[in-house]
Amino acid sequence: MTAIAGKPISLLLLLFIFTTPLQQAFASETSDDNSLENAWETLTGKSYKKKAEAIEVIALQNPPEALPAMMAMLESKLYYSKIGKVFYLLKETGDNYEFTPLFDAETVIQENKQGFKKVKINNRLRSLIRQLLAVIQLKHNDADIRLAAVQELLKKPEVESARLVETAIEREDDHRVITAMQTLLAVIQLENGDEAAQLSAIDTLSHSLNSSAMNVLTEYKAPTRELHNKAQSAIKKITDKRDLYAKAETIFFGLSLGSVLALSAIGLAITFGVMGVINMAHGELMMIGAYTTYVIQLLIPNNIGVSILVAIPAAFIVSGLVGIAIERGVIRHLYGRPLETLLATFGVSLILQQTVRSIFSPLNRSVETPEWMSGAWQINEVLSLTWNRLYIILFCLAVFVALIMVMKKTSLGLQVRAVSQNRTMARAMGVRSQWVDALTFGLGSGIAGLAGVALSLLTNVGPNLGQAYIIDSFMVVVFGGVGNLWGTLVAGMSLGIINKLMEPWAGAVLAKILVLVFIILFIQKRPKGLFPQRGRAAED
Amino acid sequence: MLIILLVVSIAVPILNLLVPENSAFHLSTYTVTLLGKYLTYALLAVAADLVWGYLGILTLGHAAFFALGGYAMGMYLMRQIGERGVYGDPSLPDFMVFLNWQELPWFWQGFDQFWFAALMVILVPGILAYVFGYLAFRSRVTGVYLSIITQAMTYALMLAFFRNEMGFGGNNGLTDFKDILGFDLRADSTRIALFLTSAAALAIGYVLSRIIVSSRLGLASIAIRDAESRSRFIGYRVENIKLWVFVFSAALAGIAGALYVPQVGIINPGEFSPLNSIELVIWVAIGGRGTLYGAVIGALLVNYSKTYFTAALPEVWLFALGALFILVTLYLPKGIVGLRSMRDAKT
Numbered sequence: 034m035t036a037i038a039g040k041p042i043s044l045l046l047l048l049f050i051f052t053t054p055l056q057q058a059f060a061s062e063t064s065d066d067n068s069l070e071n072a073w074e075t076l077t078g079k080s081y082k083k084k085a086e087a088i089e090v091i092a093l094q095n096p097p098e099a100l101p102a103m104m105a106m107l108e109s110k111l112y113y114s115k116i117g118k119v120f121y122l123l124k125e126t127g128d129n130y131e132f133t134p135l136f137d138a139e140t141v142i143q144e145n146k147q148g149f150k151k152v153k154i155n156n157r158l159r160s161l162i163r164q165l166l167a168v169i170q171l172k173h174n175d176a177d178i179r180l181a182a183v184q185e186l187l188k189k190p191e192v193e194s195a196r197l198v199e200t201a202i203e204r205e206d207d208h209r210v211i212t213a214m215q216t217l218l219a220v221i222q223l224e225n226g227d228e229a230a231q232l233s234a235i236d237t238l239s240h241s242l243n244s245s246a247m248n249v250l251t252e253y254k255a256p257t258r259e260l261h262n263k264a265q266s267a268i269k270k271i272t273d274k275r276d277l278y279a280k281a282e283t284i285f286f287g288l289s290l291g292s293v294l295a296l297s298a299i300g301l302a303i304t305f306g307v308m309g310v311i312n313m314a315h316g317e318l319m320m321i322g323a324y325t326t327y328v329i330q331l332l333i334p335n336n337i338g339v340s341i342l343v344a345i346p347a348a349f350i351v352s353g354l355v356g357i358a359i360e361r362g363v364i365r366h367l368y369g370r371p372l373e374t375l376l377a378t379f380g381v382s383l384i385l386q387q388t389v390r391s392i393f394s395p396l397n398r399s400v401e402t403p404e405w406m407s408g409a410w411q412i413n414e415v416l417s418l419t420w421n422r423l424y425i426i427l428f429c430l431a432v433f434v435a436l437i438m439v440m441k442k443t444s445l446g447l448q449v450r451a452v453s454q455n456r457t458m459a460r461a462m463g464v465r466s467q468w469v470d471a472l473t474f475g476l477g478s479g480i481a482g483l484a485g486v487a488l489s490l491l492t493n494v495g496p497n498l499g500q501a502y503i504i505d506s507f508m509v510v511v512f513g514g515v516g517n518l519w520g521t522l523v524a525g526m527s528l529g530i531i532n533k534l535m536e537p538w539a540g541a542v543l544a545k546i547l548v549l550v551f552i553i554l555f556i557q558k559r560p561k562g563l564f565p566q567r568g569r570a571a572e573d
Numbered sequence: 574m575l576i577i578l579l580v581v582s583i584a585v586p587i588l589n590l591l592v593p594e595n596s597a598f599h600l601s602t603y604t605v606t607l608l609g610k611y612l613t614y615a616l617l618a619v620a621a622d623l624v625w626g627y628l629g630i631l632t633l634g635h636a637a638f639f640a641l642g643g644y645a646m647g648m649y650l651m652r653q654i655g656e657r658g659v660y661g662d663p664s665l666p667d668f669m670v671f672l673n674w675q676e677l678p679w680f681w682q683g684f685d686q687f688w689f690a691a692l693m694v695i696l697v698p699g700i701l702a703y704v705f706g707y708l709a710f711r712s713r714v715t716g717v718y719l720s721i722i723t724q725a726m727t728y729a730l731m732l733a734f735f736r737n738e739m740g741f742g743g744n745n746g747l748t749d750f751k752d753i754l755g756f757d758l759r760a761d762s763t764r765i766a767l768f769l770t771s772a773a774a775l776a777i778g779y780v781l782s783r784i785i786v787s788s789r790l791g792l793a794s795i796a797i798r799d800a801e802s803r804s805r806f807i808g809y810r811v812e813n814i815k816l817w818v819f820v821f822s823a824a825l826a827g828i829a830g831a832l833y834v835p836q837v838g839i840i841n842p843g844e845f846s847p848l849n850s851i852e853l854v855i856w857v858a859i860g861g862r863g864t865l866y867g868a869v870i871g872a873l874l875v876n877y878s879k880t881y882f883t884a885a886l887p888e889v890w891l892f893a894l895g896a897l898f899i900l901v902t903l904y905l906p907k908g909i910v911g912l913r914s915m916r917d918a919k920t
Contacts, residue, residue: 305717311717313851363899363903366903367903371716372631372720373902375631376854376898377902377903379855379895379898380894380896380899380902381899383891383892383894384892384895387891387895390888390891391888500848504724504847508721511718511721511722542732542735545729545732546729546732549725549726549728549729552722552725553708553725553726554708556712556714556718556722557708557709557711557712557714558712560712560713560714561718
């Protein structure tokens with residue numbers, strides 16, 4: 034603990050701040066010597082001791098100027114004019130110095146600091162100001178500022194702050210701030226309280242995830258064996274909890290990576306799995322979806338959020354139509370020759386890539402993320418989930434559910450399944466198999482387009498976007514078992530999680546290599562994937 | 574086929590060395606090297622046709638064997654640089670000095686000897702193919718699944734070789750070669766020699782493959798291609814036949830890669846890219862699979878047009894290549910050499 038000048042006075046003041054009637058009494062009593070005006074004037078003086086008193090008075094009265102003035106003083110940005118002693122806040126703008134007045138006056142901009150003098154402070158004053166700032170901020174209306182103030186105090190817990198917080202906690206209604214305050218109180222009790230207080234402090238701290246609480250516990254020298262054991266188990270409890278949340282975060286990252294994988298693979302699961310077509314142009318259909326998002330954003334430049342929502346159906350339609358065109362133009366001649374569809378669609382993918390390169394230039398484009406997708410959902414001090422990853426997971430699940438519904442509940446889904454199981458019989462029953470083929474391929478391609486929308490928000494949009502994902506998508510489909518949509522989802526998610534679990538100790542590239550090797554070996558063990566298709570339809 | 578190759582092999586050195594430079598028939602050294610590169614591609618295509626055309630394995634990872642052979646040769650060439658590197662370290666290649674490595678890793682030992690490197694050119698792809706094939710064929714992974722795991726293999730290798738920690742020069746690969754077996758790589762005579770070696774390798778590889786496909790082993794592999802289960806039931810050891818043809822093909826690809834590197838002067842992880850393997854399959858498809866000479870024709874034709882188009886009309890090349898893929902698979906399932914038999918069938 035640092036001993037600060039005028040500590041008794043500051044302590045008194047701190048108490049008064051929360052005891053309003055006394056405060057007023059105090060203020061009126063001393064209005065003659067220590068009135069606000071005098072206090073401001075004292076700041077321009079030389080005596081640090083007098084300045085300390087003045088600062089306390091200002092903080093105590095807390096006029097609207099107090100907060101900016103004290104912040105500026107901490108950063109050595111509070112100046113006053115030599116003539117008239119008017120306070121200004123300094124802002125350096127390039128070559129110029131901009132002096133903004135604290136009270137009513139004209140802003141002065143000049144090339145040097147001539148005519149102005151800095152309000153000098155020393156270290157004692159600095160720590161006093163910090164503490165007083167915390168006091169002011171603890172009364173602030175914004176809960177975030179109050180929370181930040183408590184966390185600031187937690188970094189250097191002192192007995193005075195305990196009294197301060199004890200009063201503040203009673204009128205606090207935000208539970209985050211309350212938890213932080215309790216942690217702070219416990220930390221102080223642990224250092225200064227008697228054994229019973231220490232015991233309950235350890236108990237409180239063991240529920241906290243705060244890293245400074247953890248530090249305090251580690252450095253804590255217990256007077257008795259019982260307390261020592263208690264502290265050790267509390268440390269273990271905190272570490273376990275933090276590990277648990279760290280694991281949860283890894284799994285969350287894994288799920289979001291898995292969603293991207295699954296999303297890009299679901300479309301392929303339909304064209305490859307259900308129809309038996311190896312569509313090497315799948316990645317390019319995703320690329321088209323991403324470019325559609327980009328174009329829509331150019332068309333609706335002022336409303337990013339709306340443009341993304343518009344892009345979802347638009348990308349589905351554009352990619353779907355391109356897919357139908359590919360099916361009608363090329364693939365329909367190649368049914369039953371899966372390896373040759375690979376070559377032909379690879380040709381298509383080259384043409385699509387070059388087309389995009391000619392239209393949009395080979396440079397990468399970027400799609401702006403809407404506001405509601407940036408930032409993170411702070412669950413507690415350790416765990417925070419970024420919104421964009423969360424939305425990707427939800428989007429993936431939504432697409433998946435919609436697709437399952439289409440396949441299971443609609444007549445189109447029924448016909449698709451019929452054709453994929455037995456084409457001849459389906460045709461004999463009156464299913465227009467060619468029409469079904471085109472629509473199925475369009476559906477798969479449209480979903481690739483949806484994946485493209487998601488990808489455009491995560492990475493840059495460029496002509497090579499699709500190539501980066503095509504191999505991964507094939508791995509996911511093969512791993513999950515061809516022709517099985519659930520398998521694709523499970524495979525995508527588990528590959529994502531495996532990848533993220535390995536990343537901390539293997540690094541991103543090696544993790545990916547290991548996943549590939551794992552899939553190669555897995556296919557040896559189960560040549561038809563995780564969930565193989567059974568029955569006669571599965572035979573070649 | 575062999576006769577054409579022989580004629581070319583005689584004509585090219587004469588046109589390059591004996592015909593005066595201002596003559597219309599003079600071949601520049603650049604062209605000779607380009608032709609040599611095409612010949613190594615043709616050898617690679619023969620290797621791929623052997624497994625695709627005769628075994629029915631559509632491999633999407635053959636470029637991996639090519640690149641491994643190339644890296645083995647590149648390591649030899651790297652060691653030959655010796656003290657002439659930028660850092661002048663007698664035993665460590667430049668990139669290792671740059672990465673602050675103190676000594677040569679174990680897997681670089683022996684590559685200063687040509688015979689050892691030459692052995693590795695065959696052994697490394699061969700062993701990888703053996704292990705991979707042993708696992709895959711024994712578990713009866715076939716068709717699309719096999720194609721995709723071969724692609725996974727080459728993709729994994731590409732990612733691995735991109736890593737600096739692997740000790741193969743990372744992103745930049747191996748380059749800046751000076752000489753091979755004591756001959757300066759930039760000399761015209763060395764270029765001609767490399768060209769002739771490539772031609773000889775192609776000829777020998779072609780003849781060996783031809784011998785294999787017309788032997789009992791070849792007939793059995795065609796049987797496997799057309800009806801795998803039936804061949805197995807008749808009593809053929811399908812796994813073994815597949816495995817040995819696959820390993821032989823990988824070794825051929827490795828040799829092709831080893832000849833490719835000194836002519837091009839660089840080997841980097843990009844050679845592992847799955848795209849290369851797919852392009853290779855296209856050469857075979859365009860030439861005509863299951864004929865061996867079709868593969869050679871396809872490789873030469875596609876690569877020649879690639880060189881021409883990327884220089885003359887760079888935007889058009891991908892369109893042309895893409896259209897070629899589509900048209901050949903739709904209308905020429907037997908490739909260009911299939912055109913002749915189609916005409917024969919009509920008359």
